[in-house]
Amino acid sequence: ISKRLVLYIQIQTCLTLCVCVCLILRIYSRKKALIEKDCSQALHKLASQYLKREWSGAPSEEQKDSSRNVWAVWRSYLEGVMKVSQSRINRCENYRNQISDPVKTFRAQKDLQLKKVNTSRDTLH
DSSP: OOHHHHHHHHHHHHHHHHHHHHHHHHHHHHHHHHHHHHHHHHHHHHHHHHHHOOOTTOOOTTTOOTTSOHHHHHHHHHHHHHHHHHHHHHHHHTHIIIIIHHHHHHHHHHHHHHHHHHHHHHHHO
């Protein structure tokens, strides 16, 4: 086997590995984003339900002193959960623009390079 053919085989192997890793990264990232989105939506829904709930023993709006009230702390906590979960939902929805599309483009470039190497190698035979 000529040195040139060995070089083409090494390049082909490297490019094939690169394409496989890109595919695995893209699939993993999409599944992870979907799981995070589902979890965040569930937390958002749960906090929303508890915010809407009427609690026995809770002071009325007129009686609330928001700085020294356990109910105010509870309400603030739930509102915080809703803000954080909404932020996570938005981040997951932006996944395609930030990660998925660039990985897809990079993979397409590597596929093209791999085809060029295969064509060049075939001309050596």
